[in-house]
Amino acid sequence: MKVDVVTIFPDYLAPLDLSLIGKARGTGILELAVHDLRRWTHDVHRTVDDTPYGGGPGMVMRPEPWGAALDSLATPDTHLIVPSPAGAPFTQTLARALSGDSHLMFACGRYEGIDQRVIEHAATRMRVSEVSLGDYVLFGGEVAVLVVLEAVTRLLPGVLGNADSLVEESHAAGVLEAPMYTKPPTWRGLDVPDVLRSGDHGKIARWRREEGLRRTAQRRPDLLEGAGFQVPGVDVAK
Numbered sequence: 160m161k162v163d164v165v166t167i168f169p170d171y172l173a174p175l176d177l178s179l180i181g182k183a184r185g186t187g188i189l190e191l192a193v194h195d196l197r198r199w200t201h202d203v204h205r206t207v208d209d210t211p212y213g214g215g216p217g218m219v220m221r222p223e224p225w226g227a228a229l230d231s232l233a234t235p236d237t238h239l240i241v242p243s244p245a246g247a248p249f250t251q252t253l254a255r256a257l258s259g260d261s262h263l264m265f266a267c268g269r270y271e272g273i274d275q276r277v278i279e280h281a282a283t284r285m286r287v288s289e290v291s292l293g294d295y296v297l298f299g300g301e302v303a304v305l306v307v308l309e310a311v312t313r314l315l316p317g318v319l320g321n322a323d324s325l326v327e328e329s330h331a332a333g334v335l336e337a338p339m340y341t342k343p344p345t346w347r348g349l350d351v352p353d354v355l356r357s358g359d360h361g362k363i364a365r366w367r368r369e370e371g372l373r374r375t376a377q378r379r380p381d382l383l384e385g386a387g388f389q390v391p392g393v394d395v396a397k
């Protein structure tokens with residue numbers, strides 16, 4: 160997968176050199192480049208923003224540099240991802256869809272956002288998706304790119320050693336995962352549930368399923384609405 164990220168803060172994307180994303184880049188699974196939007200400015204001050212038409216606080220990112228960046232980096236096969244507070248919710252389902260794309264380009268906005276004509280013009284020549292991480296306000300799109308890229312990269316073949324890890328993906332299955340434990344068997348007076356040390360894989364699988372459902376009913380009942388799940392001792396309808 161080829162990925163281009165355009166931002167006015169390239170250093171914000173430094174974590175993409177680390178851990179499994181860094182390894183995916185090293186093995187060629189991921190071909191990633193980060194570009195400074197100011198490369199496509201030509202005035203002495205490398206200006207990327209201006210005041211909003213219609214008034215209001217803050218500044219808006221000018222269309223010209225973004226248009227030139229898209230002209231340089233995008234093709235008709237590009238899927239342009241624009242993080243935005245007004246975007247569609249980013250979900251595991253969307254992550255899986257994006258993991259099938261050949262070229263992702265991320266436009267990291269700042270200030271009050273990017274001139275809407277950039278998105279409108281791009282949509283005449285490529286797929287464009289405006290996505291949001293959630294109902295809270297960030298300073299810009301860079302954090303969202305780190306999140307989206309991590310969620311997408313871990314789904315690429317060859318990135319996760321044990322493909323089984325993906326089989327148990329909780330958000331993919333619609334329920335939360337059961338709590339996890341490791342050695343020692345007792346820590347500060349707290350014991351690992353006996354069933355997990357029983358060696359009875361059928362009992363362990365049942366316990367994990369029931370604990371996952373219990374957690375989901377308590378923390379994310381929205382995931383169970385209409386799903387017809389029964390959770391022992393928990394009224395999932397409440």
Ligand SMILES: CN1CCN(Cc2ccc(Cn3ccc4ccc(-c5n[nH]c(N)c5C#N)cc43)cc2)CC1
Pocket residue numbers: 215216242243244246267268269270271272273290291292293294295296297298299300303
């Ligand atoms: C008068 N003003 C009043 C505030 N509004 C709304 C607004 C517009 C931009 C910004 C800052 N910003 C710039 C680019 C950018 C990208 C993503 C996100 C983002 N925030 N939260 C998420 N889940 C995000 C994601 N993904 C924020 C961004 C903050 C608030 C505009 C009009």
